[in-house]
Amino acid sequence: MINTQDILETINMIREENLDVRTVTMGISLYDCVSDDVDKLCANIYDKLMTKAKDLVPTANEIEKLYGIPIVNKRVSVTPISYIGGKAGPDDYIKIAKTLDRAASDLGINFIGGYSALVQKGMTRGADALIESIPDALAETGMVCSSVNVGSTRAGINMDAVARMGRTVKAAAAKTADRDAIGCAKLVVFANAVDDNPFMAGAFHGTGEGDCVINVGVSGPGVVEKAIRRAGDCDFSALADVIKKTAFKITRVGQLVAYEASKRLDVPYGIVDLSLAPTPAIGDSVACILESMGLEVCGGPGTTAALAMLNDAVKKGGVMASSHVGGLSGAFIPVSEDAGMIAAAESGVLTLEKLEAMTAVCSVGLDMICIPGDTSAETISGIIADEIAIGMVNNKTTAVRVIPAPGKGVGEKVEFGGLLGYAPVMRVNPVSCEKFIARGGRIPAPIHSLKN
Template sequence: MINMLEVNETNKMIEQDNLDVRTITIGISLFDCIDSNLEKLKSNIYNKITTVAKDLVSVGKEIETMYNIPIVNKRISITPISMIGSAACKTPEDYVELAKTLDEAAAKVNVNFLGGYSAIVSKGMTKQDEIFIRSIPQALKVTNNVCSSVNVGSTKTGINMDAVRLMGDIIKETALVTKDEGSIGCAKLVVLCNAPDDNPFMAGAFHGVSEADAIINVGVSGPGVVKKALEQVRGENFEVLCETIKKTAFKITRVGQLVAKEASKRLNIPFGIIDLSLAPTPAIGDSVADILCEIGLEYAGAPGTTAALALLNDQVKKGGVMASSYVGGLSGAFIPVSEDQGMINSVEQGALTIEKLEAMTCVCSVGLDMIAIPGDTKETTISGIIADEMAIGMINQKTTAVRIIPVIGKGVGDKVEFGGLLGYAPIMPVNQYSCDAFVNRGGRIPAPIHSFKN
């Protein structure tokens, strides 16, 4: 049970420290929508989504009012559409029609984002998978709320380098077709290794094949709360520091548990997981980078940053798993550049580079996230960056991701504005040396030796 002391603490965290429930996400299986007729498939998908998720937004608002807890986003994740559309879609244009249907369904139920315009090709691509992937740029151009992801590797299967090479092209093409909006299409596209089936956060959310017909997953965020707690133990030793983070993470997760259970009951949909991820926003005081500075760094990126982030991530997870029996998704600390004012400050000061961010991704929740790079960056260079990040995930048995934005028409020193939760980003330099011969080899990087555990 949650007592009045916890309620008062929670209210203080909400009012003063930017605590929020970042998202309630309904995962919806579309396997029963499959049909070989495209029009029938579109109708089935629209009807399923708008039926299952019809009360999501209203219930979210009721819970906000009931507990005085902000719920920033209400979202939907679906079965990867490459699986659902393969019988009916013969061309990329056919898949774009499905994307439009998804966007219409999302608009009908008034959710912020819908994730699952996705493919899982970690070991190989079918012809249909490739057709689907080639539809992504146009799909993201003609939709507002659809998010796309492609899983190209895993610890168990290795890295599909053909898919990695293709995704370099796809990201660049997406940037080009949305160049009039700051290449924002790339902000809705992520490349993953070891993608979880139950992630409630965009752009990587999809409803895994091992999930029930529908499920409620909740993502909680509270960088400001953690920073505030650490201010009270400034100068203390690491034991005190770690205990403070762990206890704070416990309290934050309890808020998510409360909201998830209530949403599950009101929507009559099973509760899945709580994803306790310290997901920042552009708001001042809601920054993971600021937590790192409170731990003792002048700027994120300074020597010691990776150690500080590892400490933070581990204590967040230890606190979270004590507060809920079903902690999942990603859970830890996100380090998106454009969505974190502290990260932006570090980049502008020259303290943080892509290479340092890559090192940090070895110990954080996800990977290279919301990083803007020059618009003339070569496709093969983008593929090389993806390959590096996928290798980190594969070897370390963790989820890693790349959400990188080559902003057409902009170079190092410029900025790009995305607005809302996506914030703004300085254009970061990339290594100019070629990796063409490497990414053009084709084939698959084998799984590491420690993957053989059967």
């Protein structure tokens, strides 16, 4: 027997508090598409995607109707393309990117991720060519997302790759300067990237994954915020309990959707990602959760502690609600995709340095942050190096997705639209790290990587 209050609570979460399933992402292996002829490779990729994912969107729509819960995004992630490009050169890689884009469009999905390379220890010819192609590939496609893993706890940081990615981000911005540097919004630089992340722009289908898998990312910052506000002036133990109970309920919806999608598509269920993913909509903000805990504005003193508690409580509540938890599983703090973060950045309270501190206690990193267009490639590399170091030392995933907005300075606004939102250009510390970045080579793995 279902209790009336339980029914109304669920309805209220969906109606008023923006409860949704953020994404159903199908991971597809492309290893069996490999060919030494790039046209044949592209044809194989297109055919495999169209076969495996043909029912993804209609099935997700059916599940949306069945449970009355919005499923915001339907996405596909693929094997990191640098692994399957073979002898392809940069121009060939762009052909592959366009093939992915065409398949994404024909499938009706929102994004396709996996235009990726993992170069934390060194760079293969394929990875080199793929990275070379990234700025053009992102400029010439609409739905392709790219990521490059430049560091890990086990391997240390590939500083040559860090230097290269600073230049790549600048080039991606230049190639899409007419569209507010949208190319950079589809490019993530990672440490400790995960194989089963359903969220963009960093999703790819990792090497240890099966042929095809369903991963689900939940959401619900608004639900957590409202629950905290309803709890009133309780102490932190009580507050953690409120968050845990709410996270449990949110995650159960994700688990239900993952299970149903797996059954209907006859594809194994991989993981549920417990991340709290915000949107620019009012009432769907992680920053507002932190403010509901008692902060005047997100970014002020207390913010890192509030975020640490939120992140931990979400995991503790979520982990019991799902049989397999994975992906990034932590609160996201993208600036442009979170109304509260946007307001905090506009007011000047939330700074790049505070955001960096916050990334030490949550997932995923410096995300969707607009910086002045004249920021040098070396400075961007310095920002990347700092963030990757946090990931390496803390044994966690971190990432950088910054947008050096062409022709824009501090305080000006960059508009991406949709879920990517808008953001004010934030100040970057102007002192140089040019000589540091120019050293090249690798930062050795930390001592605690030696666990065996």
